[in-house]
Structure formats: structure tokens, C-alpha cells
Amino acid sequence: MSSKVYFTDMRTKPGRNMYDKLNHLIHQAGIEELDMKDKLVALKIHFGEPGNLAYLRPNYAAVIVKKVKALGGKPFLTDCNTLYYGRRSNAVDHLEAAMENGFNRIAVGCDVIIADGLTGSDDEEIPVNLKHTKTAKIGSVIADCDVLISLNHFKGHEQTGFGGALKNIGMGCGSRKGKMEMHSASKPKIKEEKCVSCGMCIRKCPMKAIAYNENLNAQIDYKKCIGCGQCVAYCHYGAASAVYDQSAEILNEKIAEYALAVLKNKQHFHINFMMNISPDCDCWDSNDQAIAPDVGIAASFDPVALDHACVDLVNAAPGVSNSKLDDKGDYEPGGDKFVHVHPDVHWKDCLKHAEEIKLGSQAYKLIKVN
Numbered sequence: 001m002s003s004k005v006y007f008t009d010m011r012t013k014p015g016r017n018m019y020d021k022l023n024h025l026i027h028q029a030g031i032e033e034l035d036m037k038d039k040l041v042a043l044k045i046h047f048g049e050p051g052n053l054a055y056l057r058p059n060y061a062a063v064i065v066k067k068v069k070a071l072g073g074k075p076f077l078t079d080c081n082t083l084y085y086g087r088r089s090n091a092v093d094h095l096e097a098a099m100e101n102g103f104n105r106i107a108v109g110c111d112v113i114i115a116d117g118l119t120g121s122d123d124e125e126i127p128v129n130l131k132h133t134k135t136a137k138i139g140s141v142i143a144d145c146d147v148l149i150s151l152n153h154f155k156g157h158e159q160t161g162f163g164g165a166l167k168n169i170g171m172g173c174g175s176r177k178g179k180m181e182m183h184s185a186s187k188p189k190i191k192e193e194k195c196v197s198c199g200m201c202i203r204k205c206p207m208k209a210i211a212y213n214e215n216l217n218a219q220i221d222y223k224k225c226i227g228c229g230q231c232v233a234y235c236h237y238g239a240a241s242a243v244y245d246q247s248a249e250i251l252n253e254k255i256a257e258y259a260l261a262v263l264k265n266k267q268h269f270h271i272n273f274m275m276n277i278s279p280d281c282d283c284w285d286s287n288d289q290a291i292a293p294d295v296g297i298a299a300s301f302d303p304v305a306l307d308h309a310c311v312d313l314v315n316a317a318p319g320v321s322n323s324k325l326d327d328k329g330d331y332e333p334g335g336d337k338f339v340h341v342h343p344d345v346h347w348k349d350c351l352k353h354a355e356e357i358k359l360g361s362q363a364y365k366l367i368k369v370n
């Protein structure tokens, strides 16, 4: 059975701007059907690594915040910390990065709460018993909220082909341990040549699995290590790092399984913003030329149908010249832009598995809203 996906393009006229169109879109898509009265409503978003300018504008989030408040809900913006070391790898830096990129109370009308705590260790285990995941480790703020609305910047992604609702929900709501589980078949490693022997990882490891070796460099005892990733979070010298050794297919399937865990027993609604369609993730501190022109906004209760509709919409749009499409050889107009720029990963894996585990339907009915 197909799911309904509502879509509005980027055309505006005096008296009807993109705020009006977004409001009309979410109304038509049925956001008012969510019971938000006095509920804690998480707006899951990616705040963008500072330096990246393709991330979703706070102005759009502000529209959704206003709507949630009008429906009696208590909205907040949220994301989990990153696995790698950067400007969003702990709650203090993450909040600062979010404010710097405009996600503050004045601009969006609500607060930001980092979902997995100060260092990414604050999570809840949600049992799902699926092919790769027995229990998903989800940021506790997201696990505890009553309603989840995902606001997704739709663009390319180097590990999943494209990044849309499923990526933002599945990978984005995983705590540090959850992200480790999705990305890696093995535990973190420490590069001796980069270790400055600061001792931070030794003090913070919850399993006391790290000690100095004979060279006075940190070394992990893998018999004790549980793969929580705290050493990665605390190492400011890039010596402790996650091992990204999961095949793209398994990574994509795990993301679908985590997304199911996040949405299990929860009211949810999803909005994809197909604008500034950069070839890679907003986690980079720069954004390359968009590979497609701005296409519009789509919304649905079904994140699988939504992502499928959006990949089709973006692929149907003309490609942008002097972008990564050109770098990667002859791009055929009408071809699959995401496979072209990321030939080693295939976005179909995630959607296929998401449908198999009954997270949603790949079949959709696109309803145009003006």
C-alpha cells in the first residue's frame, strides 16, 4: 500500500512566501492529527558543523516550533553528539555550534537540548530484535519525548548515498555507543604516534580498559572494552578514533533498524527540505556546490515513502554544472545523481531494509500542494 507524501515547490509570489507554503504543506499533510497537547515534542535536526552553510535554515524550524506551540505542545530542538571529534562531539561545543548557526531562542522560539548528554553516554536501550540490532542505543532525550518531528535537510551523503529522514532519525538519534555500533564492526583504536599521553581516555573509560604501555602511550585492552566510544569523545588529539569498517550495505540496514527503534511506540511526523542539495553531509565544515537546484519541501507520516519520493524528485531535476557531478565523469541528465557522486554506496539498501522491517512503504502517492 502506498503512503501519502505532500510536496510544495520553491515558487513564491508577493503575499505567499515559503513560510506560508510550509505552513500550508504541513497542514495538508495532517500535522494537526498529532496529539501534542502538553506533550514534549522533539524536533530532530542537524545543526550543521560550523563552516558548512548548506544546513537547514533556522527560519524553517521556527515555523514548526510556532505550529507545535499553537497545537499545545512543548517543542525543543535536539540532536545527539557526533562520534568523531569536532565542534559537535560534546554538549558544550554542540550547543555553541548550534547557537553560532542560528538555532537560538530568539531565532527559533525554543531551546536546544542535546539528546545524549554531555559526552554522548546518556542513552536508553530500546529492544528491537532485528537482523543486526538487538537493542538500539538511543539518546535518552529522544527516547523519552512524546512526539518526534524530524526536520531533514535532504542532500547527498558519502556513507548512505543521500541523507534524508532515515539518516537523520536512525544515525542521528544514536548515542555515541549507538553510532559506534552502526559504523563499526570493531572497537576504537589508538594511534600511538598521535598519542600525547594526556591520560584523559584512561580517566574516562568506564571499563578501565585503557592503560599506558611501555612507551607511555595509551593502549586498549580489548578483552575489557565494550565499545562505548568515550575514549574517542575525550581524545582531543585525534589519537583515539572509531574504526569505520562496516560495509555500506550493513551500515544502511542498521540505520533503518535504529530509525525503527526511535519511532517505535511514538507519534511522529517528517519533513524533508530539498534545498542547498550539497553532495555530502552537513557534518563537514564546508559544503561543495549543490548538485541539483532547490526542489522544495515534502512532508509525510511515513519516513520511508518520504525519502523515496524526495530521491525521485531530486533525480528528476536537472543536474548543476561545475559541481561534483562533473568531477565524477560524464553525468547523464536524468540519471541517479546520488549514485553518480557516491558510486560505492547505494541509497536503495536503507529504503529496502526499512520496508522489510515494516518501518514504512517505498510506494508513495505524491500530492502537490501550492
Ligand code: SF4
Residues within 6 Å of the ligand: 187, 188, 204, 205, 206, 207, 208, 209, 210, 220, 224, 225, 226, 227, 228, 229, 230, 231, 232
Ligand atoms: S570504547 Fe569505551 S570501553 Fe572501550 S576503551 Fe574506549 S572508553 Fe573504554
Ligand code: SF4
Residues within 6 Å of the ligand: 190, 194, 195, 196, 197, 198, 199, 200, 201, 202, 217, 218, 234, 235, 236, 237, 238, 239, 240
Ligand atoms: S586521550 Fe588521546 S592523547 Fe590522551 S592518552 Fe588517550 S589516546 Fe593519548
